[in-house]
Amino acid sequence: METKNIMIVGVGGQGSLLASKLLGRLLLTKGYDIKVSEVHGMSQRGGSVVTYVRYGDKVYSPVIDKGEADFIVSFELLEAARWTEYLKKGGKIVTNTQQINPMPVITGAAAYPENLVEKMAQAGMDVDAFDALSLAEEAGSAKAVNLVLMGRLSRSFYFTEAEWMEAIAQSVPEKFLEMNKRAFALGRGA
Amino acid sequence: MKKLLLGNEAAARGLYEAGCSFVSSYPGTPSTEITEAAAKYPEIYAEWAPNEKVAMEAAFGACLAGRRSFCGMKHVGLNVAADPLFTISYTGVNAGMVIAVADDAGMHSSQNEQDSRHYAKAAKLPMLEPSDSAEALHFAKLAYELSEAFDTPVLLKMCTRIAHSQSVVELGERVEAAVKPYEKNPGKYIMMPGNAKRRHPVVEERLRKLTEWAETADINRAEPGKDHKMGIITSSTSYQYVKEACGDTYPVLKLGMVWPLPEKKIIEFAKSVNSLVVVEELDSFIEDHCRNLGLACTGECSFPIIDELSPNKVAYELTRTYPTGVKLEEDIPPRPPVMCAGCPHRGLFHTLKQNKCTVFGDIGCYTLGAVAPLAAMDTTICMGASISGLHGFNKASGGEAAGRSVAVIGDSTFMHSGVTGLINTAYNESHSTVIILDNSITGMTGHQQNPTTGVNLKGDPCTKIDLESLCRAIGIQRVRVVDPYDLAACDQAVKEELAADEPSVIISRRPCALLKYVKHPGPIASDPAKCVGCKSCMKIGCPAISMVDKKAVIDATLCTGCGVCTQLCKFDALGGGKKEG
Numbered sequence: 001m002e003t004k005n006i007m008i009v010g011v012g013g014q015g016s017l018l019a020s021k022l023l024g025r026l027l028l029t030k031g032y033d034i035k036v037s038e039v040h041g042m043s044q045r046g047g048s049v050v051t052y053v054r055y056g057d058k059v060y061s062p063v064i065d066k067g068e069a070d071f072i073v074s075f076e077l078l079e080a081a082r083w084t085e086y087l088k089k090g091g092k093i094v095t096n097t098q099q100i101n102p103m104p105v106i107t108g109a110a111a112y113p114e115n116l117v118e119k120m121a122q123a124g125m126d127v128d129a130f131d132a133l134s135l136a137e138e139a140g141s142a143k144a145v146n147l148v149l150m151g152r153l154s155r156s157f158y159f160t161e162a163e164w165m166e167a168i169a170q171s172v173p174e175k176f177l178e179m180n181k182r183a184f185a186l187g188r189g190a
Numbered sequence: 191m192k193k194l195l196l197g198n199e200a201a202a203r204g205l206y207e208a209g210c211s212f213v214s215s216y217p218g219t220p221s222t223e224i225t226e227a228a229a230k231y232p233e234i235y236a237e238w239a240p241n242e243k244v245a246m247e248a249a250f251g252a253c254l255a256g257r258r259s260f261c262g263m264k265h266v267g268l269n270v271a272a273d274p275l276f277t278i279s280y281t282g283v284n285a286g287m288v289i290a291v292a293d294d295a296g297m298h299s300s301q302n303e304q305d306s307r308h309y310a311k312a313a314k315l316p317m318l319e320p321s322d323s324a325e326a327l328h329f330a331k332l333a334y335e336l337s338e339a340f341d342t343p344v345l346l347k348m349c350t351r352i353a354h355s356q357s358v359v360e361l362g363e364r365v366e367a368a369v370k371p372y373e374k375n376p377g378k379y380i381m382m383p384g385n386a387k388r389r390h391p392v393v394e395e396r397l398r399k400l401t402e403w404a405e406t407a408d409i410n411r412a413e414p415g416k417d418h419k420m421g422i423i424t425s426s427t428s429y430q431y432v433k434e435a436c437g438d439t440y441p442v443l444k445l446g447m448v449w450p451l452p453e454k455k456i457i458e459f460a461k462s463v464n465s466l467v468v469v470e471e472l473d474s475f476i477e478d479h480c481r482n483l484g485l486a487c488t489g490e491c492s493f494p495i496i497d498e499l500s501p502n503k504v505a506y507e508l509t510r511t512y513p514t515g516v517k518l519e520e521d522i523p524p525r526p527p528v529m530c531a532g533c534p535h536r537g538l539f540h541t542l543k544q545n546k547c548t549v550f551g552d553i554g555c556y557t558l559g560a561v562a563p564l565a566a567m568d569t570t571i572c573m574g575a576s577i578s579g580l581h582g583f584n585k586a587s588g589g590e591a592a593g594r595s596v597a598v599i600g601d602s603t604f605m606h607s608g609v610t611g612l613i614n615t616a617y618n619e620s621h622s623t624v625i626i627l628d629n630s631i632t633g634m635t636g637h638q639q640n641p642t643t644g645v646n647l648k649g650d651p652c653t654k655i656d657l658e659s660l661c662r663a664i665g666i667q668r669v670r671v672v673d674p675y676d677l678a679a680c681d682q683a684v685k686e687e688l689a690a691d692e693p694s695v696i697i698s699r700r701p702c703a704l705l706k707y708v709k710h711p712g713p714i715a716s717d718p719a720k721c722v723g724c725k726s727c728m729k730i731g732c733p734a735i736s737m738v739d740k741k742a743v744i745d746a747t748l749c750t751g752c753g754v755c756t757q758l759c760k761f762d763a764l765g766g767g768k769k770e771g
Contacts, residue, residue: 067514111523123518
């Protein structure tokens with residue numbers, strides 16, 4: 001099969017590494033060739049962060065370039081808008097509607113753009129925007145936004161809920177397992 | 191068993207399987223996880239050394255004692271360790287020794303974009319360069335075989351995209367390496383001129399033999415292509431981008447060893463194609479070598495020597511097409527990294543800004559003190575440069591400059607190479623004010639222990655270097671400790687030490703806000719009735735504070751309750767004395 005490309009974007013510290021770990025686990029059990037690329041170091045300190053997940057029969061590049069992403073999963077609305085150029089024609093954006101002001105907005109040097117979901121849709125993008133933070137809080141922790149987003153993303157994949165749950169069990173500590181499963185289910189059902 | 195591993199974790203697995211039993215490194219993005227992953231194997235003794243030079247010398251000592259040894263570092267770390275590197279090239283090894291160096295093309299987390307391949311050439315050492323995690327594991331093991339077969343340290347070159355990408359690896363078993371007894375051999379191991387003169391020809395001969403090995407090594411492989419119009423020589427991530435763009439259209443010479451280069455193989459490959467293209471990241475290292483061999487290369491392609499390559503950059507040069515996406519017609523404000531909410535560095539930088547200090551910065555999270563709105567930094571060069579730079583600045587500008595200039599340096603960076611600068615300050619008597627930002631951890635690279643934390647890499651309690659005693663022992667009489675959450679105390683300390691007619695050290699001490707053991711009071715609440723919208727609290731660049739309808743608003747998911755903003759508010763609108771949560 002042709003290589004599929006998923007970008008996970010957000011703000012450093014939001015927990016995108018767990019999302020990519022979960023996807024990697026699941027895809028490995030399915031026998032795909034996989035590459036997952038992360039950036040560590042300075043950019044993790046509240047900066048814009050991106051993780052690339054690629055899978056298929058044979059994956060070469062560890063990163064995804066402009067016009068290549070089948071899915072962009074975003075933890076934050078502005079970050080979804082930042083990376084749209086990476087979306088493939090016919091690709092899909094799954095985004096949390098939470099807004100986190102970057103420092104130039106906090107200091108008043110820039111404004112947080114308005115109506116981003118509508119603007120992305122007007123530009124012809126397939127955007128699935130929803131309040132993942134509330135669902136995460138409903139599941140028991142604001143930190144579970146990553147699992148809510150994965151649940152929402154899972155609706156576009158042929159893997160069964162049981163397969164996802166198995167991968168979750170392998171990726172999160174036992175004491176947070178039930179909460180994370182709830183968050184995933186809420187995202188998947190939302 | 192198949193597993194998804196980071197390139198760095200796979201390299202560590204390779205060390206493990208090769209029977210490596212000694213690791214000494216200094217953390218540095220993107221190299222850190224090799225050593226962290228190696229430390230998880232009980233069979234491997236692993237430590238954080240205070241700097242890369244110490245680490246490399248320790249690893250050399252361990253290989254002399256007969257153990258397969260390793261040290262890892264980022265590209266700029268190899269500058270620090272260059273001194274031993276060039277001479278252990280002459281001595282060679284006893285048991286195998288492998289040195290990993292991780293470049294950071296694109297400077298995701300670095301102060302320059304140097305290309306470490308030049309070190310292999312300059313120090314006359316073999317350098318292997320994996321292109322994915324499976325090769326990182328394989329090459330780490332192969333590096334030990336080469337090291338022992340050719341009596342040489344071997345460089346394993348990583349880069350951000352290999353180090354921090356997970357791909358599928360097949361795990362093998364560990365094969366214990368027999369300890370090679372140490373034998374005294376002054377002619378080989380004492381590099382004084384007479385001996386070194388005899389060793390240099392050995393090094394040149396070794397390089398010749400390694401070149402011969404490279405000619406037939408299967409890690410330098412020619413991959414067939416359908417169209418011989420073009421042939422591509424490449425390695426590392428560049429290889430992956432070439433395959434992504436062209437598949438098996440053109441023949442590819444994929445180099446797993448980037449120094450020494452297989453000259454005959456390259457010439458033979460060039461003859462088999464109509465035109466030769468070299469695809470490599472950063473400097474034209476392989477390309478220059480091809481030109482030296484008399485080969486015309488690259489033709490109409492023009493690969494930049496600045497920034498990292500990408501699939502589309504490579505696709506465009508090779509095929510003149512690449513995919514494009516839709517850019518949103520919208521001003522998207524950038525999101526640069528910032529000091530975290532509750533970061534202990536914030537209060538201190540605010541004090542430096544208020545006092546209009548000239549600030550010599552250093553390498554760590556606190557380099558973010560250079561970013562607006564704090565913008566309280568004048569220079570950042572390399573590990574340790576703050577203290578030595580300040581000394582020179584003060585000496586050269588006379589007494590007045592010393593009254594308003596400071597150096598800021600983290601605890602780990604101070605142990606790395608700040609301490610020698612402080613010795614110079616004391617010895618040559620500049621009236622420098624040095625501020626050690628002691629957050630009790632190596633922060634930026636992801637919380638590594640260091641000599642001041644009292645815990646070693648394996649997580650065991652160990653000797654804790656006492657910063658106050660160390661500074662006093664060096665000869666600094668004025669050493670004081672402040673809490674960076676206490677703005678009045680910071681201001682007083684900075685003013686008094688700047689005024690002193692002698693060198694002084696201020697230790698700004700509070701653990702990193704992200705450390706698990708640190709307990710925070712919890713978020714404060716802002717009082718819109720009291721807030722007059724003066725924006726005093728906005729001066730500190732805290733990501734938890736923003737202005738909404740001209741009133742300060744606290745983001746309770748980020749605020750730790752550090753209280754720095756509370757001290758700035760003259761109207762008692764930010765939590766006041768009481769903290770909620």
